[in-house]
Amino acid sequence: MKPNGSHFMAVSQVPISTDSFTHKVTSPAWKKPTWYMVATADRSINPDQERMMAKRAKAKTVEVNASHVAYMSHPKETAKLIEEAATSAPANH
Amino acid sequence: MKPTQTKPSIVFCHGLWADGSCFSKLIVPLQAEGYECIAAQYGLNSTAEDVALTKATIGRVSSPVILVGHSYGGTVVTGAGTDDRVVGLVYICALAPDADESSQTQQSNFPTTAVFSHIDVKDGRIWLLPDGVDDFAGDLPEQEKKLVWATQGVPKPDLFDAKAGGTAWKSKPSWYIVGKKDRTVHPDLERFLAKRMGATVYELDSSHVPMLSQPERVLAVIRDAATAVQARSTAA
Numbered sequence: 001m002k003p004n005g006s007h008f009m010a011v012s013q014v015p016i017s018t019d020s021f022t023h024k025v026t027s028p029a030w031k032k033p034t035w036y037m038v039a040t041a042d043r044s045i046n047p048d049q050e051r052m053m054a055k056r057a058k059a060k061t062v063e064v065n066a067s068h069v070a071y072m073s074h075p076k077e078t079a080k081l082i083e084e085a086a087t088s089a090p091a092n093h
Numbered sequence: 094m095k096p097t098q099t100k101p102s103i104v105f106c107h108g109l110w111a112d113g114s115c116f117s118k119l120i121v122p123l124q125a126e127g128y129e130c131i132a133a134q135y136g137l138n139s140t141a142e143d144v145a146l147t148k149a150t151i152g153r154v155s156s157p158v159i160l161v162g163h164s165y166g167g168t169v170v171t172g173a174g175t176d177d178r179v180v181g182l183v184y185i186c187a188l189a190p191d192a193d194e195s196s197q198t199q200q201s202n203f204p205t206t207a208v209f210s211h212i213d214v215k216d217g218r219i220w221l222l223p224d225g226v227d228d229f230a231g232d233l234p235e236q237e238k239k240l241v242w243a244t245q246g247v248p249k250p251d252l253f254d255a256k257a258g259g260t261a262w263k264s265k266p267s268w269y270i271v272g273k274k275d276r277t278v279h280p281d282l283e284r285f286l287a288k289r290m291g292a293t294v295y296e297l298d299s300s301h302v303p304m305l306s307q308p309e310r311v312l313a314v315i316r317d318a319a320t321a322v323q324a325r326s327t328a329a
Binding site for chain 2: 004007008011012013014015
């Protein structure tokens with residue numbers, strides 16, 4: 001991220017509620033077709049944790065050399081992954 | 094040790110169908126000029142919660158603070174601005190209820206604006222329909238209008254029925270920007286509120302979102318407010 005961008009994120013941050021990380025998700029949606037972007041220089045979520053979750057979800061996975069906000073520093077790669085998902089996800093009905 | 098701050102910090106309060114990123118064109122230049130800035134990102138679930146989060150957000154920057162509120166953010170500023178750390182209020186096309194009024198009270202005394210023909214109340218929230226963005230942010234380029242719609246924050250339906258919990262504009266100096274082509278908050282309502290609070294008033298030839306369509310003009314008003322409160326504290 002360029003300094004201006006990361007600065008802006010700091011000042012527009014959404015504070016999280018303390019139970020955000022203790023709440024359990026029942027029947028995880030990642031059993032549906034999944035795509036995953038791992039940020040190899042992530043210092044907010046450990047990249048190895050991301051890899052574990054991507055593998056568990058049997059996700060189509062890409063790795064980018066990015067911080068936690070890969071979608072801002074690498075928007076092209078991120079958009080490509082989303083487009084891939086949008087064009088290859090099976091129709092629901 | 095932090096150096097003694099000469100400039101007030103700026104805390105931003107967003108309205109409906111927006112979030113803190115609606116102030117991005119103000120925050121980046123103000124930071125470059127040395128102002129500490131932060132946007133209160135609240136949930137539009139209840140005014141009491143939004144005011145409480147704004148007061149908590151004020152604690153993340155140095156005092157004194159100028160609160161800047163857009164639209165419903167003006168109600169939040171009105172409630173949170175009684176805090177001792179707040180020395181000035183800037184209203185952008187914003188609501189400013191009196192002690193016995195909710196956000197809705199004065200809205201009902203003026204003609205209903207066009208945007209309200211383009212909303213959908215569903216799943217416990219009030220949504221802006223895609224064709225409503227013309228009455229919300231009509232003076233933005235097409236691409237930017239779509240971005241505004243895609244990043245909307247959605248209120249609970251009874252948000253406007255609550256009182257602000259304070260009337261900061263009665264005790265703090267205020268600046269008010271009227272959007273002359275506003276089709277979300279009626280410009281005459283804005284003029285009425287600005288006059289009632291005794292604000293320094295600016296009229297811009299803009300839609301409801303001058304911070305996005307005319308950021309330079311809005312920045313000039315915030316700088317005016319910042320300079321005025323600094324002069325006051327120097328004189329005191």
